Each structure stands twice: as structure tokens, then as C-alpha cells.
Amino acid sequence: MAPSKSLFILFLWARSLLLPLPLLAQSQSIIPVASLLPPDSPNAGATLFEYERLQLTEELVQRVREQEKTAKYGSFFAFGDLDSPKAMLKNGSCKLFPGDKSWPKEDLWDAFDNLLGGALIPTTPIAAPCYKNWGLYDSEKCAAVIANWTNPYLHTLILVNPYTNEADPTSVAFQIFQGRTCLPTSNLNGTCTLGGYPAYAVNISNVAQIQLAVNFARNANIRLVIKNTGHCYLGKSGGAGALSVWTHSLKDIELIDDYKVGEYEGKALKLGAGVTVREVYLAAHRHGVTALGGICDTVGYAGGYIAGGGHTLLSGIYGMAADQVMALEAVTADGKKITASQMSHPDLCWALRGGGGSTFAIVTSIIIRVHPKLPVTLSSFSFNSTLVGKEAFWLGVRAYFELFIPFTDAGTYSYFWIYNTNGTYSMDMKPFWALNHTIASFNDLVQPWFQKLSHLGIPFTPATKSYPEFWPAFDEAWPPGSGAVGGWTTRPGNRLFPRANWEDPVKFNQTFSAIQESSKSGYRLGGYHQTPRNRAHVSNAVNTAWRTAISFLILGINVAGDATPAEMGAASAELEDALEPWRRIAPNGEGGGSYLNEADIGEPDWQSAFYGENYPRLRELKDKWDLEGVF
Numbered sequence: 001m002a003p004s005k006s007l008f009i010l011f012l013w014a015r016s017l018l019l020p021l022p023l024l025a026q027s028q029s030i031i032p033v034a035s036l037l038p039p040d041s042p043n044a045g046a047t048l049f050e051y052e053r054l055q056l057t058e059e060l061v062q063r064v065r066e067q068e069k070t071a072k073y074g075s076f077f078a079f080g081d082l083d084s085p086k087a088m089l090k091n092g093s094c095k096l097f098p099g100d101k102s103w104p105k106e107d108l109w110d111a112f113d114n115l116l117g118g119a120l121i122p123t124t125p126i127a128a129p130c131y132k133n134w135g136l137y138d139s140e141k142c143a144a145v146i147a148n149w150t151n152p153y154l155h156t157l158i159l160v161n162p163y164t165n166e167a168d169p170t171s172v173a174f175q176i177f178q179g180r181t182c183l184p185t186s187n188l189n190g191t192c193t194l195g196g197y198p199a200y201a202v203n204i205s206n207v208a209q210i211q212l213a214v215n216f217a218r219n220a221n222i223r224l225v226i227k228n229t230g231h232c233y234l235g236k237s238g239g240a241g242a243l244s245v246w247t248h249s250l251k252d253i254e255l256i257d258d259y260k261v262g263e264y265e266g267k268a269l270k271l272g273a274g275v276t277v278r279e280v281y282l283a284a285h286r287h288g289v290t291a292l293g294g295i296c297d298t299v300g301y302a303g304g305y306i307a308g309g310g311h312t313l314l315s316g317i318y319g320m321a322a323d324q325v326m327a328l329e330a331v332t333a334d335g336k337k338i339t340a341s342q343m344s345h346p347d348l349c350w351a352l353r354g355g356g357g358s359t360f361a362i363v364t365s366i367i368i369r370v371h372p373k374l375p376v377t378l379s380s381f382s383f384n385s386t387l388v389g390k391e392a393f394w395l396g397v398r399a400y401f402e403l404f405i406p407f408t409d410a411g412t413y414s415y416f417w418i419y420n421t422n423g424t425y426s427m428d429m430k431p432f433w434a435l436n437h438t439i440a441s442f443n444d445l446v447q448p449w450f451q452k453l454s455h456l457g458i459p460f461t462p463a464t465k466s467y468p469e470f471w472p473a474f475d476e477a478w479p480p481g482s483g484a485v486g487g488w489t490t491r492p493g494n495r496l497f498p499r500a501n502w503e504d505p506v507k508f509n510q511t512f513s514a515i516q517e518s519s520k521s522g523y524r525l526g527g528y529h530q531t532p533r534n535r536a537h538v539s540n541a542v543n544t545a546w547r548t549a550i551s552f553l554i555l556g557i558n559v560a561g562d563a564t565p566a567e568m569g570a571a572s573a574e575l576e577d578a579l580e581p582w583r584r585i586a587p588n589g590e591g592g593g594s595y596l597n598e599a600d601i602g603e604p605d606w607q608s609a610f611y612g613e614n615y616p617r618l619r620e621l622k623d624k625w626d627l628e629g630v631f
């Protein structure tokens with residue numbers, strides 16, 4: 001967006017001449033407001049990243065209040081007080097929306113931008129060059145956006161955005177909850193509007209900017225959202241009329257050789273908020289260790305993934321990814337930078353590990369324990385009903401499900417899909433992931449299943465390969481950008497199924513029937529066998545249903561690409577109904593639940609489904625740490 005971007009910079013430059021803000025040094029004209037604080041973070045057992053040392057202090061806020069040119073804006077940047085929130089907000093009043101009488105005027109946004117050092121970006125939807133009404137129509141750029149739309153890198157990470165040639169501040173991977181108001185299209189008659197995109201994003205490069213944004217949003221009564229990569233299926237990394245804190249650029253990674261906190265003594269990785277799963281895996285590999293992560297390499301690590309708990313390819317041996325987090329640095333709703341660990345704010349440390357993204361604080365970095373390298377055996381294959389018929393197909397699937405107990409006892413994990421294409425069924429195992437297994441021990445383990453498939457006459461050809469360690473196995477199974485995103489015609493929901501349903505033969509039959517019926521009804525099923533027990537014996541807010549689960553299953557329904565609000569409502573109702581048999585056989589409170597990071601937004605009784613036994617305490621902590629509802 002060369003024209004509008006350079007205009008923007010010019011504008012800033014012009015303002016800086018009009019409104020110099022000599023807050024730190026006398027010599028510069030645009031000066032980001034930040035103090036360089038000492039590096040120590042004793043309660044985290046580590047040192048701060050450079051970008052975390054740049055903080056907003058009471059003294060700086062005071063200077064903003066005192067400077068003649070900024071005095072009238074000063075109150076917008078003041079720190080809050082968690083114990084005495086503003087009564088009007090406590091009373092449930094709404095946040096301001098662009099166009100409202102009290103919505104900040106341009107001069108206030110300019111002052112904010114100046115304090116940020118020019119990091120404020122008014123939102124331009126990523127597909128704007130496809131629309132004449134937006135004023136930036138460009139057929140070539142539009143074609144590139146269309147061509148790259150399902151590539152996660154377009155929305156998230158790397159400098160391939162063909163529009164700005166930079167990572168995009170506000171694009172999200174799934175547009176349904178954005179409102180589909182600016183989809184990529186070659187129809188020139190369309191209109192592009194902001195819809196659920198935020199009004200502005202702050203391109204964060206230091207903690208002071210996060211503090212300024214939190215204080216500004218809170219004092220101006222504006223909705224605040226956080227975007228890391230924008231992978232959230234539920235649209236939580238966007239928000240209409242919001243100010244977005246965009247953490248993508250916080251890429252620092254550091255190995256701590258001898259990390260000692262509590263009972264842990266060993267290697268650890270300190271990770272910036274913008275680091276992705278792939279970057280964590282690669283860093284761990286280079287440092288001779290293994291880190292826990294999920295299957296999508298473009299997901300952000302220290303943001304929504306850890307906040308949601310983070311299920312992982314290594315869960316059979318080490319548990320959830322959030323279980324590995326030892327300490328976090330974060331900015332809380334009052335704008336203060338705190339350390340959350342066993343030694344300081346242990347309640348917040350508990351909540352930030354599993355209690356859900358964008359709820360308690362903005363995490364700026366985390367420290368995770370890491371593990372030795374282990375060998376892995378992978379096996380990928382698929383089979384279908386074309387030659388053998390539906391009955392044999394389902395007996396073959398059933399033979400797999402029947403073995404979830406021995407498979408998970410052996411520490412393995414799987415990722416599979418079951419499709420119903422006009423009554424023809426197929427199952428893709430991609431892959432069966434056997435950590436710390438050789439090909440021989442893998443073959444022994446799966447022999448009862450494979451034998452059954454052969455007896456049923458089901459043709460299948462497992463491609464089984466072993467690797468000396470995690471990284472090359474992952475890299476081959478999921479090469480860069482392998483997970484397609486960008487769709488607006490599906491809606492996911494999910495359920496965590498407890499091992500108890502597998503231990504009782506009657507329940508197992510009912511469970512398997514419910515799952516089979518969903519596929520027969522035409523729904524797409526995806527899933528995993530895995531057991532992320534609390535293997536590290538930590539206390540955190542991970543949904544207690546994960547601890548007893550043996551399987552995590554996703555159900556996807558289709559929605560028309562141009563669904564009307566009424567049709568969208570009907571789809572929500574359909575999704576809720578489709579999941580009902582799963583809820584009935586794996587109820588909340590009896591080991592069942594739903595993973596909040598990949599959930600149906602309409603999940604009934606969500607308190608118990610998403611948080612299990614942890615909900616009451618999380619509710620209390622939300623009131624303690626964010627009574628005003630900043631997040």
C-alpha cells in the first residue's frame with residue numbers, strides 16, 4: 001500500500017514538526033515514550049528481553065501530563081488502579097464505537113501515535129485492493145491476494161503479503177466472525193467495509209507501547225483486542241471498533257542453559273510473544289532440545305496457543321504445552337508490567353496457562369522448560385469404502401478406536417480425518433505419531449489394527465518412517481505453511497472424550513455410535529487420540545477435561561459462502577445440534593468438555609465445557625485482574 005503508507009508517514013512527520021514531544025531527550029522530534037529499565041526479572045529467574053526493558057513509567061506519564069503540548073491528553077495515558085475501577089464501566093456500560101460523540105478526535109489519535117513513536121496503523125483490510133469503493137483498487141494486488149488467500153503466511157507472519165509486502169496487522173485466518181465484509185473477490189461491484197476488523201492496530205516493538213495502548217483503551221473506554229497471528233477460529237483476534245495490540249514483531253528467542261525455578265533445574269527457552277510454533281521447534285532443535293508444540297507451524301506460541309492450554313504432539317509423554325511454562329512477563333489491565341511466576345502473582349501465572357487468550361493480561365514473553373531429543377516414528381495412510389463397502393469401512397475405523405487405550409498408554413498421538421463424500425467414506429491418518437518408538441515397536445503396537453484392516457479386505461499402504469529426533473519428523477510431516485486457512489464456509493466445534501468412555505464396553509459402543517452417526521449425517525470429522533495428563537504435576541488453568549481425555553474430536557459443518565444472517569444463525573443452531581450427541585455421551589463434569597481454542601462459539605454451558613473445574617476460580621481472578629473488562 002505504498003501510496004497511503006507513505007502519506008501516513010508524511011503526515012506523522014508533519015505532525016512532529018507541529019507537535020514536538022521532547023519527553024526523553026531534547027534532540028529528537030518524534031520520541032517514543034519509554035524508559036530503559038534494568039534487565040533483571042528475579043521473579044522469573046531470568047533477564048528481560050531488550051524490548052521488555054523499554055517500559056512506560058509513572059514518571060513518564062507525569063511528564064506527558066506536564067508537557068504543555070500534551071497536557072490535555074495526559075489523562076488518557078495514566079495507569080489504572082485494579083482495586084478501584086471506574087464505576088461506569090463496572091456498571092456494564094458499553095465501550096465507544098467510531099462515530100460515537102465521545103470517540104477520540106484525530107488530535108488525540110495523533111498524540112497517541114506520537115507517544116508510540118509512529119506505530120499506530122489505521123486498518124486497511126487486506127483485500128481492499130479488490131474493491132473500488134475503498135479507493136485503493138489494484139487488479140494485480142487483488143489477484144495476488146486471491147492467489148495467496150489460503151496461505152497462512154498471508155494473514156500472519158512472513159513478508160509475503162503481496163499488498164503491503166509486510167506482515168498484515170489486522171488480517172485474520174478465518175473471516176466468518178470478521179463478518180465477511182471484505183473478502184477477496186474479482187467481482188468489481190462489491191463493497192469493502194471494516195466490519196469486524198479493528199479501527200487501529202499498534203505495531204508493537206516494545207512493552208511501553210503495549211502499556212500505552214492498554215492505558216489509552218481503558219481511559220478512552222475503547223475496546224481492546226490482541227492479534228498475534230490471527231489464527232483464532234472464534235475471531236477473538238479481531239473486533240469491530242477496537243484498538244488492536246499486534247504482537248507479531250516480538251520475535252526474540254533465548255536459550256537459558258541452567259534455569260532454576262522451584263523444583264525445576266535444567267534448560268529453558270525464553271520466547272517473545274510473537275514467536276510461532278515453527279520458530280520454537282527450530283530454535284529448540286538448534287539448541288539440542290525439544291519443545292512442546294502443536295501441528296500448525298504458523299500458530300503463535302506464547303499467545304493464544306499457551307493461553308488455551310496447547311495440545312501437542314508430545315502430550316503422551318509430557319502433557320500440555322501450558323504445563324511447560326514456568327514464568328511469564330505480562331502487561332495487566334492497569335497498564336503495569338508484571339512477572340507472573342511461582343514467586344510473583346502465582347494466581348495470574350495459574351490463569352494465564354490455560355484460562356484463555358486475551359482475558360487476564362497481555363503476555364510479552366514466556367519461559368518454557370524443554371526436553372531431550374527423542375526419536376519419532378510416523379505412519380501415514382488412508383483407506384476408504386469404495387472397494388469394501390461402508391460396513392467394512394466402519395469396522396476398520398472401529399478397530400482403530402477400540403485400541404485407543406493401548407495406543408495412548410504407549411505415549412502415541414494421532415491426527416486423522418474421516419470424510420463422507422456423498423456416502424463414500426474415507427479415513428486419512430496423517431500421521432500416526434509415535435514418539436520414542438522405533439518402526440519395530442510401532443508395528444508391534446498397531447499390529448492388531450492393521451491385521452483387522454487386512455482381514456476386512458481394506459486396501460491400505462502405510463508409509464512408515466522413523467526419525468532420530470523431533471524436528472526433521474515435524475518438518476517433513478508439516479512443511480512450512482502446510483496448514484491451509486482463509487475459509488469462510490465451515491464452522492468447527494469439538495469435544496474432549498474421556499478415557500472412561502473407552503473403559504466401559506457399553507459406553508464405548510454408545511460413544512462410537514455417536515461419532516459414526518455424525519459422519520453418516522454428512523459432517524466432517526477430524527481428531528486425535530491423545531492423553532495430555534498432568535505429567536509435569538503443575539497447577540494451572542488447563543481445562544480439567546484434558547486431563548482425563550483419550551480423544552479430541554472436531555466436527556465441521558458447511559456454511560454457504562454468502563450465507564445471510566438468518567442462514568448463519570441456522571448454521572449455528574445446526575452446529576449446536578450436531579454436537580449434542582457428543583455432549584450427551586461425554587458430558588461436562590463427567591470428564592467431557594470442549595477445547596476453547598477450536599470451539600463452537602455457541603457451545604452451551606461453556607463455563608464448564610471450556611474450563612471444567614477451573615471456571616469458578618477463573619471468574620474470581622477475572623474480577624481481580626480485570627474488573628473493568630479491558631480485555
Ligand SMILES: Cc1cc2nc3c(=O)[nH]c(=O)nc-3n(C[C@H](O)[C@H](O)[C@H](O)COP(=O)(O)OP(=O)(O)OC[C@H]3O[C@@H](n4cnc5c(N)ncnc54)[C@H](O)[C@@H]3O)c2cc1C
Binds near residue numbers: 231598
Ligand atoms: C490450522 C490450525 C491448527 C491448529 N493446531 C493446533 C494444535 O495442534 N494444538 C493446539 O492446541 N491448537 C491448535 N490450533 C489452535 C490455536 O492454538 C489457536 O487458534 C490459538 O488461539 C492461536 O493463537 P495465536 O496467538 O497464534 O492466534 P491469535 O488469533 O492471534 O490469538 C488467539 C487469541 O489469543 C489472544 N492473544 C494472542 N496473543 C496474546 C498475548 N500475547 N497475550 C494475551 N492474549 C493473546 C488473542 O487476543 C486471541 O484471543 C490450531 C489452529 C489452526 C488455525
Ligand SMILES: *[C@@H]1O[C@H](CO)[C@@H](O)[C@H](O)[C@H]1NC(C)=O
Binds near residue numbers: 087088091
Ligand atoms: C448503573 O446503572 C443503573 C441502570 O442504568 C443506574 O440506575 C445506576 O445509577 C448506575 N450506577 C452507577 C454507579 O453508575
Ligand SMILES: *[C@@H]1O[C@H](CO)[C@@H](O)[C@H](O)[C@H]1NC(C)=O
Binds near residue numbers: 147151
Ligand atoms: C502470491 O501470489 C502471486 C501471484 O499472484 C504468486 O506469484 C506468489 O507465488 C504467491 N505467493 C505465495 C506465497 O503463495
Ligand SMILES: *[C@@H]1O[C@H](CO)[C@@H](O)[C@H](O)[C@H]1NC(C)=O
Binds near residue numbers: 187188189
Ligand atoms: C456489476 O454491476 C453491473 C451493473 O449493475 C452489472 O451489469 C454486472 O453484471 C455486475 N457484475 C457482477 C460480476 O456482479
Ligand SMILES: *[C@@H]1O[C@H](CO)[C@@H](O)[C@H](O)[C@H]1NC(C)=O
Binds near residue numbers: 121203204205249
Ligand atoms: C512493524 O514494526 C516492525 C519493527 O518492529 C517493522 O519492521 C515493520 O515493518 C512494521 N510493520 C508495519 C506493517 O508497519
Ligand SMILES: *[C@@H]1O[C@H](CO)[C@@H](O)[C@H](O)[C@H]1NC(C)=O
Binds near residue numbers: 384385386387459460
Ligand atoms: C480408495 O481406496 C483405493 C484403494 O486404496 C484407492 O485406489 C482409491 O484411490 C481411493 N479412492 C478415494 C476416493 O480416495
Ligand SMILES: *[C@@H]1O[C@H](CO)[C@@H](O)[C@H](O)[C@H]1NC(C)=O
Binds near residue numbers: 421422
Ligand atoms: C456429490 O453429490 C452432489 C449432488 O448429487 C454433486 O453435485 C457432487 O458433485 C457430488 N460430489 C462428489 C465428490 O461426487
Ligand SMILES: *[C@@H]1O[C@H](CO)[C@@H](O)[C@H](O)[C@H]1NC(C)=O
Binds near residue numbers: 317436
Ligand atoms: C524412551 O524409550 C526408552 C526405551 O524404551 C525408555 O528407556 C525411555 O525412558 C523413554 N523415554 C521417555 C522420555 O519416555
Ligand SMILES: *[C@@H]1O[C@H](CO)[C@@H](O)[C@H](O)[C@H]1NC(C)=O
Binds near residue numbers: 506
Ligand atoms: C458393542 O458393540 C459390538 C458391535 O456392535 C457388539 O458386538 C458388542 O456386543 C457390544 N458390546 C456391548 C457391551 O454392548
